[in-house]
Amino acid sequence: MNRTNVTGYCMDVIHAVIEALPYDVPYEFFAFAKPESYDDLVNQVFLENYDAAVGDITIRANRSLYVDFTLPYIESGISMVVPIKEDTNSKNTWVFLKPLTWDLWAASGCFFIFIGFVVWVLEHRINKDFRGSPNQQISTSFWFGLSTMVFTHREQVVSCLARFVVIVWCFVVLIMTQSYAAILATFLTVQQLQPTVTDVNLLIKNGDSVGYPTGSSLYGTLKQLGFHDENFKTYNSAEELDELFQNGNHGISAAFDEAPYMRLFVATFCSKNTMIESTFKADGFASEGVDMRHVDNKWFRKKASCSNPHTAGSSNSVTLGLDSFWGLFLIAGVASLLALLIFAAMFLDEHRYTLRCIDPEISFWRRICVILRVYDQKRPQFKDL
Template sequence: GDVTILANRSKFVDFTVPYIASGVKMVVPVKHGRDQTMWTFVKPFSWDLWLSIIIISTFIGLAILIMERNVNALPNQEGSPNQKKLCPATILWFPLSQAILPEREVVVKSCSRFVLMVWLLLAFVLMQSYTANLTSILTLDQLRPSFLNLNDIRRRGYYVGYQSESFVYDVLIDQFKFDPSKLRPYRNIAEYHDALELGSQNGGVAAIFDEVPYLKIYLQEYGSNYVMSGPEYRNAGFGFVFPLNSNLTAYFSTAILDVIESGIMNEIEEKYFGKNYIGGEVSSGEISSETLSLSFHSFSGLFFISGISTLLALLVSERFIWQRLILMAKALTEIMSPIPLFKKKTRTHPIHDSTHGTEA
């Protein structure tokens, strides 16, 4: 009954509706363990996120330095000048030190404290995310496939296996572009296991290509050391086959739909594929090649809020500078205004000498 519904076959026979989904994928060996190096501590964040943290830290440190540059001129409670002042060399180190060991009295102005509060909120979220992701990298069991992808297997010229006398042979040549000399046929999952254990270098194969239901049966028995991976060549699935224009095709299709909709199909799938089989996928048999690092996109909203808040606080704190610039601009406008070329002459009155009574 496990006949695959294909377009070229439908020219000669009638198929019922598929009773199970199918397709062609590959199974490859995996290695258990944790890929840890001396640089594992940087893996929780991607390079763009690390760069963004350095940029926002420098920007916040520079903003606080500008706002606190005249702190020495402000008297403290005892009436003496405040001696705490940020050094320009600590622009980058200051926000990081405050995130680890915050000090309340390190800044004086209200705008500076507001910026520092926003930065501590951002730093708290980053540190919690870093800790959680680093913990998962160091403790979770990671499944690493022996080969990254299909191109890796083709490029290295490894042998691959397939089910003998199956249309999968044509798929490997026409769709996946394998050299026919690199294909080895096998009859059952026991031979699959032996070939994968030997490996391509020792007379076996690097991967097995077959239809997804067969591979799921294989993973149900040997799944701890293997994983389903790579691209999928899709087809309609498995169905029952009848001669062309057979009256039984419609009846069998209706019966299949009744079984699928009644829930009995779930019991059948659990019997042959196990309890991990959910909705046609084996949750433990699929892996992702994506990195575990958190990217800048995950925190872009927080970075945007921090940058805008710091910029607004800087504008409010240094408003007298903008006011002075406006006054200077007005004064410059008045100076540059056109001066009249000819002045109107004013009539002068004669000066009388009070002593002699004569006009001067």
């Protein structure tokens, strides 16, 4: 007896479903001649010419009026595939700014200044390097904070509280500089690949040619989007689609098809093309819920060459944001504030008798000025904190 032997992703799914059933189900496959549309195949089930249909049948509202679908086993929808090219903007004059986002740059700059101020407060009364004219003290504070970026601060830190703050901050800076250097090296050495186009409207505006599978119902959908007949080119296989992408001005700028087919195409030609997020969503291809990992790995796993960062297309370069380091900034901020509170408590306790002698009739701001004048005086005899 001649039996039809059919292979493919959908066949592997139905075999996995049948094997997962707790009872035997006798079945026989019959090849259905290539229909003009999948609606013809669904209609054959409705007419009871077949008990069921197995294949890449998308769940749609009009089809659900006549037949019942199983649970979807793969996400569907219309996706767009476009070629990838090297990002020429990834290597320019300001590439050194790209590893960090603007909010992380701003937060880092503020913390460098803040740490310099904290160390100045803790060292001003006992360290001659942090005394002098107002301009000299301001410049020393800025210089000390910024120099911790490259660990070149020449001012000696003598108090234990200031040493504690500097140690914590240098730990934060060390992690940040190492992370920054790693990301910058990636920008400078790894080939950055970007999709040639990401917007369907841009294709329509430029009058670019696009491809879709021969006989696909996508023709009507693309016409509704605004494409014209002269913009369409059809293909019958993944190899033909790859040739269309390679034909330059006589080829296509993008291709449209169901997301599973695009995933399979990109898995084969990953070094040349990338898939854009689904343009239109559908409910998916239908089947029972089974463990699909081994089936997906068999058909959709990318080739080994795709794991090579020099050939794999990547639409988003890795950058470091404030959310990556807010914990470290929190530690540095808490350590600094804690040191300031301890210093303030010790200072007020040391000069409690002097502060009690202040005239209670003077205003609050006059009292603050008196305290600051006392603070500005050099400590006559420094005892290590």
